[in-house]
Amino acid sequence: MGTLGVFQQLGWGELVIIFFIVMLLFGAKRLPEMAKSLGKAKKEFEEGVKGLGDDVKSGLSDEETQATRSNGKQSAKKDE
Numbered sequence: 001m002g003t004l005g006v007f008q009q010l011g012w013g014e015l016v017i018i019f020f021i022v023m024l025l026f027g028a029k030r031l032p033e034m035a036k037s038l039g040k041a042k043k044e045f046e047e048g049v050k051g052l053g054d055d056v057k058s059g060l061s062d063e064e065t066q067a068t069r070s071n072g073k074q075s076a077k078k079d080e
Contacts, residue, residue, distance in 0.1 A: 026034065
């Protein structure tokens with residue numbers, strides 16, 4: 001079972017109970033603040049993951065370009 005497997009097994013009733021427990025613990029005033037900070041954190045995480053993916057892709061394309069150039073130089077030397 002994966003990490004999210006537990007959440008997939010929860011029904012609406014369980015989610016409502018969890019919501020009310022969270023409201024009792026943190027209060028209704030803090031819930032919007034918490035949701036806003038969670039949204040910001042999620043957005044920053046997604047931007048970081050995207051940036052990391054872009055860095056990896058650009059690194060791979062740089063390596064491929066260098067490999068193609070070195071292969072082209074080697075084949076030119078063989079032709080001479």
